[in-house]
Amino acid sequence: MRVLVTGAQGCIGAWVVRRLVEQDHEVVTFDSNDSTARLEMISSPDLVAKVDRRIGRIEDTEAVKRLIAEGAFTHIVHLAAVLMPFCQKNPVAGGMINVIGTLNIFEGVRDSGRPVPIVYASSSAVWGPTDEYGEGPLTEDMPLKPSTHYGVFKAANEANARNFYASDGISSIGLRPWTVFGPGRDAGLTADPTLAMRAVARKQPFQIRLSGHMDLQYVRDVADIFIQCLFSGTAGAHVFNLRGEVIEMEALRLLLDEIRPGSTELISVEGPEVPVAYRMSDEALVKTVGAIPRTPLREAILETIQKFESLVD
Numbered sequence: 304m305r306v307l308v309t310g311a312q313g314c315i316g317a318w319v320v321r322r323l324v325e326q327d328h329e330v331v332t333f334d335s336n337d338s339t340a341r342l343e344m345i346s347s348p349d350l351v352a353k354v355d356r357r358i359g360r361i362e363d364t365e366a367v368k369r370l371i372a373e374g375a376f377t378h379i380v381h382l383a384a385v386l387m388p389f390c391q392k393n394p395v396a397g398g399m400i401n402v403i404g405t406l407n408i409f410e411g412v413r414d415s416g417r418p419v420p421i422v423y424a425s426s427s428a429v430w431g432p433t434d435e436y437g438e439g440p441l442t443e444d445m446p447l448k449p450s451t452h453y454g455v456f457k458a459a460n461e462a463n464a465r466n467f468y469a470s471d472g473i474s475s476i477g478l479r480p481w482t483v484f485g486p487g488r489d490a491g492l493t494a495d496p497t498l499a500m501r502a503v504a505r506k507q508p509f510q511i512r513l514s515g516h517m518d519l520q521y522v523r524d525v526a527d528i529f530i531q532c533l534f535s536g537t538a539g540a541h542v543f544n545l546r547g548e549v550i551e552m553e554a555l556r557l558l559l560d561e562i563r564p565g566s567t568e569l570i571s572v573e574g575p576e577v578p579v580a581y582r583m584s585d586e587a588l589v590k591t592v593g594a595i596p597r598t599p600l601r602e603a604i605l606e607t608i609q610k611f612e613s614l615v616d
């Protein structure tokens with residue numbers, strides 16, 4: 304298959320690219336950033352060399368449409384976006400990238416006359432704060448109450464994707480990660496659990512600047528789920544929650560100490576809670592695409608710390 308991956312130099316993107324190349328797919332990437340640092344961190348130079356890299360901005364309608372018209376892609380993974388803090392401070396620029404950029408991908412597919420399937424990153428930020436919902440798990444039929452510009456943009460993308468299926472027959476799956484963690488995660492509001500793991504590996508102090516619960520999702524599993532959805536042949540415009548393991552930040556600190564004794568002396572927790580409900584059900588996803596990878600949290604954290612330790616060495 305020939306797959307276009309946007310936002311490919313990012314954390315999830317690097318893992319999606321690595322896994323696609325490992326499965327012998329042709330990969331073309333599109334990103335405003337030319338650095339392959341994250342892919343280099345997790346792959347061999349041979350693998351990096353197999354990727355056809357294009358540089359451009361996702362909100363550049365003409366460039367994106369040309370890329371899709373000429374690219375002969377069979378599938379698209381759309382990840383390019385700016386994250387929560389940027390969107391809250393710069394709603395206009397954030398909207399151009401996150402909403403217009405996503406419209407560019409769908410309209411580019413429509414105009415190419417080849418309705419190739421698209422899997423795109425939505426976000427758990429489409430949900431409002433925990434107290435907006437009851438005790439039970441969040442299912443995809445419940446009302447969205449995003450409390451940030453970023454969440455509103457992602458909810459708009461989901462609604463636009465439904466329209467592109469209804470009017471143009473473009474099938475898509477939007478996935479809603481919560482906090483993705485693992486090697487390569489270093490940007491955005493919820494990067495702190497990964498930055499804490501890196502600090503443990505480096506034996507440096509670090510403050511997790513958020514408190515309360517987070518649903519931690521291992522980046523390798525997340526990338527594999529994107530790819531599983533991409534090749535699932537699912538028709539329609541779907542949106543699914545992703546679920547990892549929910550953990551309170553103080554409990555994460557203790558878990559880090561169990562894995563690498565002495566970590567509680569390095570890691571502290573202080574800050575606000577993320578205003579996003581965290582009890583997501585992923586039953587609908589599993590029902591549609593079958594069993595999905597679920598690396599246990601402790602094992603995923605250990606792998607992450609070991610990776611960072613190898614980089615220190």
Ligand SMILES: NC(=O)c1ccc[n+]([C@@H]2O[C@H](COP(=O)([O-])OP(=O)(O)OC[C@H]3O[C@@H](n4cnc5c(N)ncnc54)[C@H](O)[C@@H]3O)[C@@H](O)[C@H]2O)c1
Binds near residue numbers: 333335385480482
């Ligand atoms: N990481 C998480 O916990 C998380 C949670 C929910 C949703 N998501 C979504 O998953 C996707 C990937 O997230 P990530 O963690 O890999 O983020 P990231 O910041 O690591 O990667 C985003 C990539 O998009 C690129 N990009 C930004 N602006 C661009 C533009 N104008 N044109 C082209 N490329 C541009 C960046 O250069 C970067 O390589 C995003 O859509 C994000 O909203 C991530």
